[in-house]
Structure formats: structure tokens, C-alpha cells
Amino acid sequence: MSKAQEEPLVQVRGLVNRFGSQTVHENLDLDIRQGEIMGVVGGSGTGKSVLLRSIVGLRRPTEGSVKVFGQNLLDLNAAERSRIERRFGVLFQKGALFSSLTVTENVALPLVEHANLSRADAQHLACMKLALAGLPPGAGDKYPSELSGGMVKRAALARALALDPDILFLDEPTAGLDPIGAAAFDQLIKTLRDALGLSVFLVTHDLDTLYAICDRIAVLSDKRVLVADTLENVAATDNVWIQEYFHGPRGRAAAAAAAHDPQPESD
Numbered sequence: 001m002s003k004a005q006e007e008p009l010v011q012v013r014g015l016v017n018r019f020g021s022q023t024v025h026e027n028l029d030l031d032i033r034q035g036e037i038m039g040v041v042g043g044s045g046t047g048k049s050v051l052l053r054s055i056v057g058l059r060r061p062t063e064g065s066v067k068v069f070g071q072n073l074l075d076l077n078a079a080e081r082s083r084i085e086r087r088f089g090v091l092f093q094k095g096a097l098f099s100s101l102t103v104t105e106n107v108a109l110p111l112v113e114h115a116n117l118s119r120a121d122a123q124h125l126a127c128m129k130l131a132l133a134g135l136p137p138g139a140g141d142k143y144p145s146e147l148s149g150g151m152v153k154r155a156a157l158a159r160a161l162a163l164d165p166d167i168l169f170l171d172e173p174t175a176g177l178d179p180i181g182a183a184a185f186d187q188l189i190k191t192l193r194d195a196l197g198l199s200v201f202l203v204t205h206d207l208d209t210l211y212a213i214c215d216r217i218a219v220l221s222d223k224r225v226l227v228a229d230t231l232e233n234v235a236a237t238d239n240v241w242i243q244e245y246f247h248g249p250r251g252r253a254a255a256a257a258a259a260h261d262p263q264p265e266s267d
Contacts, residue, residue, distance in 0.1 A: 007070065008033055009167060009199050010055055015064035017050050024050055026223040028064070032167070037193055037200040038228075039210050042220030043241055048203040049093070051220070052169055055201070056088050057081060069166075086114055089160035091170045096156065097144040103130065103155045104140035110162045126162065133158035134188055150181040154188075161192070168192075170202040174209055186212045207246075207254035 008031035015028040024047035032038050040048050053059040055066055057073055066073050068084055076084065097106045107126035111117045117125070130140050133154040144152055153173060160168060173189070174182035190213040193200055204210065210217055210231060218228040219242060227237050235246040245251060 006034055009069060010201070011065075011067040012051075012055065013065050013067075015051070015054060015066070016062045017047060017054060017059070018062045023223060025054075025061075028220075028224045030218055030225050030228060032199055032201055033216075035193070035197060035199055036215040037190065037202065037213050039214035039217045040201065040203045040220065041205065041210065041217060041245070046220035047223075048220055049171055052171055052201065052203055056090055056169055057085055082114075086163050087166045089163070089165035089168045091153070091156045091160045091168070091173055093171045093175065094152075097152065097159070099144055101143075102140065103135070103142055103144065103147070103158075106144070106155065107140075107159045107162055110159065114163060126158070129158040129161050130155065132161060132192070134184075149176050150178075150185065153177065153185060157188075164196075165198070167199045167201065170200065170204075172203055172205070174204065174206045179208070182206060182208065183212070189213060207251055208257065211254045211258035 010030075010032035012028060012030040015025050015030075016023070017025040024045075028051070030051075040051065042048050050059065054061050055068070060074070069087070071080075071084060073081055073084065097103070098109070101109070104123055104126045107129050108119065108122035111122035111125055112119060115122070127137075127140055131137075135151060135154050135158065139147065139151060139155070144155065147155060157173075168189075170189070174185055177185060186209050189200060189202070192198060202209070202214075214231065216228055217231055217234045219226045219234060219237070219239075221239065221241060226239060226242075227234050234242065235251075246255075
């Protein structure tokens with residue numbers, strides 16, 4: 001069965017999100033497929049992060065449905081929702097690590113709270129996750145304030161991987177990183193997807209990320225998903241914002257860089 005024929009891991013239908021009199025999403029539909037890296041882009045105020053929070057259960061939509069692994073999250077009781085949400089890994093903007101805990105303790109926390117591991121076992125597994133995220137051995141003993149921006153992102157990624165999720169949700173994962181650090185982080189995400197069989201939903205404005213690792217791109221505009229397709233098809237869409245975004249100076253530079261250094265296709 002092809003990916004296009006498989007039932008989506010995440011199926012959003014008729015999503016509405018309102019904040020008082022302001023409607024951010026209206027009848028929004030979106031699918032996330034098994035094994036893909038889905039990039040979500042859109043202008044300021046289009047509700048990219050709100051969409052992510054709606055899917056992972058941190059915000060209850062005003063209307064519509066969110067099905068994950070075939071189940072409607074809004075129909076589940078707290079225990080059932082918790083079991084589903086344990087299959088998510090979420091990397092928030094700026095990492096959202098606990099400043100009073102070491103990096104190892106930050107990664108071990110979900111293992112203690114949700115997997116009922118002993119502190120010693122949780123910290124042992126946390127060290128493995130930190131290595132998986134590309135951090136050197138000594139980083140685990142440091143506090144978040146002692147890390148560089150790129151190391152904070154990797155530590156937050158290690159925490160997102162702690163419970164062996166099926167889907168990673170990443171909110172602006174390369175924001176604030178220098179170009180070399182951002183490119184390295186992009187390739188880490190792709191490597192983890194290929195090695196662990198993850199699906200990835202990432203909110204980004206980074207054109208280099210879109211060209212380097214995304215299988216499909218969803219564009220939020222006019223309170224809905226305007227188009228969700230391959231980068232080539234999205235970039236060809238007749239829409240003013242899309243044309244300015246993908247074919248402006250930065251878009252042309254990202255496309256040229258991707259053409260100069262093409263990434264090998266995954267199996």
C-alpha cells in the first residue's frame with residue numbers, strides 16, 4: 001500500500017479555533033502520514049503554533065475533530081488520552097527546559113513520571129537519549145543556562161524522544177541557530193526519522209529546512225490549509241504569499257543551496 005493510500009496517523013477535519021471574536025482557523029483540514037516530515041508554514045498570525053497545540057491536546061478546538069492513530073482525542077477520557085499523548089514527542093520554542101534541573105534530570109523526568117522508572121534507570125536512559133540527540137557526555141551534568149542555543153535545542157529534542165514517540169512535533173526547531181547549527185539540526189531530524197521510523201510535524205519559517213528535509217509542506221492562509229503537497233507543487237501554487245515566500249530572494253537562495261548540495265533520498 002502506498003503512503004497516499006494509508007490511513008493518516010493524524011487527521012484534522014473542520015478545525016475551528018477562536019479566541020473571543022477572533023477566528024484563527026475555520027474549517028481547517030490536514031493529514032499527517034506515516035514516516036513523513038511535514039513542514040507547516042504561513043504568515044504571522046495564521047495560527048501555526050495553535051494548530052500544533054490543538055493536535056497534541058494542549059488546546060481544545062472550538063469546533064472540529066482531531067483523530068490520532070484513528071481515535072478522536074476529544075472523545076477519550078483522561079486515561080485514554082494520556083496513553084495516546086505518550087506517543088507524542090514535543091519540542092517547544094526555546095526548548096522549555098526546567099532551569100532548576102540538570103539536562104539529564106530534564107530528560108529523565110518524563111521517564112520517572114510516565115514510565116514509572118526508578119530515578120537511576122531513568123537517568124541511564126536519559127544519557128542514551130542525549131547521545132542520540134548529538135550531545136557530548138558532559139552536557140548532561142550542566143544546567144540549561146550553561147548551554148549554547150544549539151545545545152538547548154538538542155537537549156529539548158532528547159526530552160521529546162524520552163518516551164520513544166511515534167510522532168515528533170517541533171515548533172520552530174531551528175529558530176535562533178546560526179546557519180551551520182541549523183543545518184546540522186535539520187540533518188539530525190532527518191537521520192532520526194530514518195533510523196527510528198518517526199513521523200515529524202514541524203512548524204518553521206526556515207526555508208533551508210523546508211528544502212533540506214521536508215517531504216510535504218502545508219501552507220496556512222485564510223484560516224485554513226491552502227495547500228499541502230511536495231515543495232515543488234507548493235512553490236508552483238498561484239498565490240501571492242506563496243510566490244513571494246518561495247520565489248523571493250531568500251527562497252531563491254535556499255533553492256540554489258539545495259540544488260548545489262542535494263540530500264540523498266531515504267529508502
